[in-house]
Amino acid sequence: MVYNFSAQQLLNFLLPVSCGLCNAPTNRRFPLCRPCQNELPVIINACPVCALPVTSAVPCGKCQQHQPAYNQVHALFLYQEPVKFLVQQFKFNRKLEYARLFSALIAEKIEILAEQPELIIPVPLHSSRLRKRGYNQAWELTKHLSRLTNIPIDHRVCSRAIKTPLQTGLKASERRHNLKQAFAITTDVKDRHICIVDDVMTTGSTLEAISSALKMAGAASVSGIVVARAIL
Ligand SMILES: [Zn+2]
Ligand SMILES: [Zn+2]
Known part of the structure; x- marks a missing residue:
């Protein structure tokens, strides 16, 4: 059998893992020590539909006005520091080891859900963006998650039919407009x-755009699970 380790992977394997936030050595497979993990900003009360932080257990005003195409979304953390730093390292700086950490936490969350999904799928990246970045962070998460939960994964379910501009800095209405028909089932x-x-x-x-495409194609239910929920 031929093992194809990169030098970095080999170093990661041989050296003790240190915490990505405080640099302390950890005896975990994840680059985050337990005390730093305990400090991460969890959402105490979330809207049961869109995971936005709310003060009571009922859907937020937005979801009451307009029921999204997805049934519900679960989020591990608020998208604020230091989660923002960890996610950006994972997403833009090739710190793929964070996929193990985030997927293990997502797996714990999925385990306690009343209904287990039959299939998990990553949000697809357009092929040109995938070539540029070299990996799809959502696929990295989903791959580990499937292994941990035994829920089947299928990355072919949904593809990005149209390359949309980067969504950062755009208003919600502009994002919705850009994403209309961007996904194909x-x-x-x-x-x-x-x-x-x-x-x-x-x-x-x-x-919303992927869920709506899935529902149009006949899916019985669509949920979402994310590492972090940003508040605009
Ligand atoms: Zn730490
Ligand atoms: Zn909501």
Whole structure:
């Protein structure tokens, strides 16, 4: 058997893992020590539909006015420091080891859900962006998550049919406009319970666009699970 380790992977394997936040050595497989993990900003009360922090257990005003195409979204943390730093390291700085950490935490969250998804899918990147970045962070999360939960993964379910401009800095209405028809459903999803995995949810327009495409293709339910929920 031929093992194809990069020098960095080999170093990661041989050296003790140190915490990405305080630099203390950890005896974990994740680059985050337990005390730093305990300090991460969890959402105490979340809207049961869109995961926005709320003061009571009922859906937020926005979800009451307009029911999104997805049934519900779960978020591990608020998208604020130091989660923002960890996610950006993972997403833009090739710190793929954070996928192990985030997916282990997502797996714990999924385990306690009343209904388990039948299938998990990553938010797709357009092929040209994938070539540029070299990896899709949502796929990295979903891959580990499937291994941990035994929930099947299928990255072919949804593809990005149109390359949309980067969504950063755009208003919710502009994001929605950009994402209309951006996703194509390419396998049979009829009557299936599907969970979409992503790193950050900001306005929710990406999850909304994919969920709406999945529902049009006959999916029974669509949920989302993300590492962090941003508040605009
Ligand atoms: Zn630490
Ligand atoms: Zn809501």
